[in-house]
Ligand SMILES: [Fe+2]
C-alpha cells in the first residue's frame with residue numbers, strides 16, 4: 396500500500412510583499428498554516444507528501460516582466476520564500492515532491508527545486524511530477540520535455556504498471572470557469588492516460604474549489620482544493636495492492652485562533668494619501684499600533700477614484716506596488732480585502748469568485764477571522780460605508796477630515 400498526502404496551492408507571500416488580491420487566499424498566513432500542517436502530516440505518516448503547484452503568489456509584475464517594478468528585489472524575495480517552503484518540506488522528515496504552478500516564477504523555483512526528483516518509486520508504484528506551464532491565452536499545454544516524458548511513459552506501460560501523475564493544471568473532470576483551468580490538450584492527455592495499459596492516478600491542483608475523483612478507463616483523476624483558503628483542506632490517497640484507490644479530504648479548520656478582535660482599516664486616506672496610492676509617512680506606525688492587541692486587515696475599495704480605470708488585475712498591480720513600496724520588512728497586516736460597491740460589480744470584468752462588497756464586508760471579514768461582527772472595528776473616512784458597517788453590527792468610530800492623524804486613528808481603534 397502507498398499513502399500519498401496531497402496539499403496544494405499555498406500562494407505564499409512572506410519575504411514577498413503584499414497579499415493575493417482574493418481575501419480568502421491567506422498568502423501571509425500560510426507559514427503558520429504550514430506549521431499546523433506539520434503536526435497533521437506527522438500523525439498521518441504518509442509515504443509521500445505531494446505539493447502540486449502555486450507554492451508562491453509571485454506578484455504579476457514579475458510574471459509579466461513589468462520593468463517599472465524593482466524586479467530584482469521581487470526575485471530575491473521569491474527565492475527566500477521558496478527557501479521557506481523547502482525548509483518546511485525537509486523538516487517533515489519524509490519523501491516529498493513539488494512542481495510549479497502558474498503563480499510560481501520558474502527561474503526562482505528552479506534555483507531552489509530544480510534538482511528535486513521528477514520521479515520517485517515506492518514498491519510497484521512510480522510517482523511522476525510533470526512541470527507544465529501556461530501558454531498563449533493562459534492555457535497550459537503538456538509540450539516539450541514534459542510531453543516527451545509523458546509519451547515515453549505511456550508507450551512503455553504494461554498491464555502491471557502502477558503510476559501516479561502529479562501536475563498543476565486540470566485534466567479531468569471538466570470545470571466551468573471564466574479562466575482556462577484545464578490543459579488545452581486535456582482531451583488528448585485523458586485519452587492517452589485512460590487507454591494505456593496498467594493503472595494511473597492523476598492528481599492536480601490549480602482549481603481552488605477542488606473536484607471529486609472521476610474514473611476514465613484505466614485512469615482516475617482528481618483536483619485537490621487550495622490549502623491557502625479556509626478551511627485549509629488537504630487530501631490523503633491510499634493506493635492498495637489490488638490497484639484500488641481510496642481518497643479522503645481533511646482540513647485544518649479555522650484560519651485564526653479565537654480571542655482577538657479585528658480592526659479593519661480602509662486604505663484610502665488612512666494608509667495612503669487621499670486620491671492616490673502614495674503611502675502616508677506614518678502608515679507603518681499606524682499598522683504597528685493597531686496590531687498591538689488586534690488582528691488587522693486592510694480594506695481597499697476597488698471603486699476609489701485612483702483605481703476606477705484599472706481592470707481586476709490592474710487593481711492587484713496597484714496594491715502590489717503599494718505593499719512593495721511600503722517595504723516588505725514592515726507590518727503588512729494579515730489580510731487584504733479588495734471590495735466592491737454595495738450594489739456589486741461596478742461595470743468592469745471581475746473574476747468568477749464572489750468578491751466582497753461594502754454590504755457584506757463586515758460579515759465576511761468577521762467570518763474569516765472567526766469573530767462576531769460586534770468584535771470588528773471598521774476605520775474609514777467614508778460616511779456611507781460607516782453607516783452600512785454599523786448596520787452590520789461593527790463598531791465604526793467617526794474619523795474626521797480626509798486624512799485623520801495617526802493619533803486620532805489609533806485612539807479611535
Ligand atoms: Fe492556485
Ligand SMILES: [Fe+2]
Pocket residue numbers: 448449496497498563600601602
Ligand atoms: Fe494555479
